[in-house]
Amino acid sequence: GAGVSQSPSNKVTEKGKDVELRCDPISGHTALYWYRQSLGQGLEFLIYFQGNSAPDKSGLPSDRFSAERTGGSVSTLTIQRTQQEDSAVYLCASTLLRDTQYFGPGTRLTVL
Amino acid sequence: AQKVTQAQTEISVVEKEDVTLDCVYETRDTTYYLFWYKQPPSGELVFLIRRNSFDEQNEISGRYSWNFQKSTSSFNFTITASQVVDSAVYFCALSELRQLTFGSGTQLTVLP
Numbered sequence: 504g505a506g507v508s509q510s511p512s513n514k515v516t517e518k519g520k521d522v523e524l525r526c527d528p529i530s531g532h533t534a535l536y537w538y539r540q541s542l543g544q545g546l547e548f549l550i551y552f553q554g555n556s557a558p559d560k561s562g563l564p565s566d567r568f569s570a571e572r573t574g575g576s577v578s579t580l581t582i583q584r585t586q587q588e589d590s591a592v593y594l595c596a597s598t599l600l601r602d603t604q605y606f607g608p609g610t611r612l613t614v615l
Numbered sequence: 616a617q618k619v620t621q622a623q624t625e626i627s628v629v630e631k632e633d634v635t636l637d638c639v640y641e642t643r644d645t646t647y648y649l650f651w652y653k654q655p656p657s658g659e660l661v662f663l664i665r666r667n668s669f670d671e672q673n674e675i676s677g678r679y680s681w682n683f684q685k686s687t688s689s690f691n692f693t694i695t696a697s698q699v700v701d702s703a704v705y706f707c708a709l710s711e712l713r714q715l716t717f718g719s720g721t722q723l724t725v726l727p
Contacts, residue, residue, distance in 0.1 A: 536715070545706065545719040546660075559714075592658065596715075603650070604715055606660035 505529060507607035509595050515613045516585055524580040524610045528597030535578050536604060537570055541591045549593075552578060585614045617642045619709050621718035628697055629726050636692045636721045638707030644668075648710040649683065649690045654720070655703040666690065697725045 508527045516522050528535050537549040548562040552572040563569070567585075572578040582589055592611050596604040618641040628634045640649065651663040664674065666683050674681050678695045694701055702725045707718045 546715075546717040548714050548716075551714065594660065596660075603662055603665050604710075605662060606652075608657075608659045611658075 507595055507597050507605055509593075509607040509610050511610060512608065513611045513613075515615065517615050518587060519584055521581065521583045522585055522612065524582075524593050524612070526578045526580070526595030526597075526607060528576065528578070528595070529605060532597035532599055532605075533575070534598045535572055536596045536598075537578070537580050538594045538596065539564075539591045540594060540609070546594065549580070582612075585612075587614050590614045617644075617647075617709050617711055617714075617716045619707050619716050619718035621705075621707055621721050623721045624719070625722045625724070627724045627726060630699055631696050633693060633695050634697050634723065634725075636694075636705050636707075636723065638690045638692065638718060640688050640690065640707070640709045642688075642709060642711060644711045646711075650708040650710065650715070651681065651690075651692050652706045652708065652717075653703045654706065660706070663692075694723075697723075699725050699727050701725050 507529055510525045514522055533554050535552045538546040539549055540546050550563055550570045551559040567583045570580045590613050592609040594609045595607045598604045620639045623637055647668045649666045653661045653663055664681055671683050671685055680693045682691045702723060704720045704722050706720045708715045
């Protein structure tokens with residue numbers, strides 16, 4: 504389909520391991536966002552990419568979190584040395600400038 | 616800083632009842648967008664509506680209607696003749712420059 508896709512849909516990892524989460528935005532969308540949704544909570548902004556501009560990393564909770572966007576399209580969110588409190592659903596969204604954000608199905612991360 | 620408040624954590628209604636979900640926002644910007652998203656049990660966030668700050672006309676889409684009042688900084692969402700399939704978490708969100716700030720969500724349960 505033409506929507507935002509994310510992979511994997513589920514990821515179980517052991518504490519201390521690194522994980523990579525992938526987001527494929529809607530073709531042509533210039534902006535890409537990552538959010539985190541902990542159990543029963545609202546959405547927490549993590550990072551924002553807009554075109555070739557420097558990303559807005561103001562929402563990243565620690566230096567264990569990083570993200571990149573290659574070729575203005577696909578993005579990877581990396582969590583190093585995962586902790587149990589990192590367990591959450593990680594959501595990606597894409598948009599044209601300030602238009603409506605369309606969300607992917609999310610990656611459910613479980614850190615044991 | 617922008618803030619979105621959804622005071623109703625959980626609402627339970629019987630099918631065919633009308634229900635209104637409240638959303639109050641805070642912003643210092645004069646140009647902003649307001650959104651409602653639905654998150655069914657499957658987890659994917661579904662876009663419902665977007666309003667810009669200059670358009671205070673109420674909107675109706677089928678059983679859904681939205682009431683935007685700048686004077687009270689509110690953007691309430693009403694479902695008429697609710698159905699079991701409306702059961703979900705509903706999020707109100709505010710966008711200024713580029714970030715979406717979400718409320719904490721309202722869990723709506725529609726009982727048969």
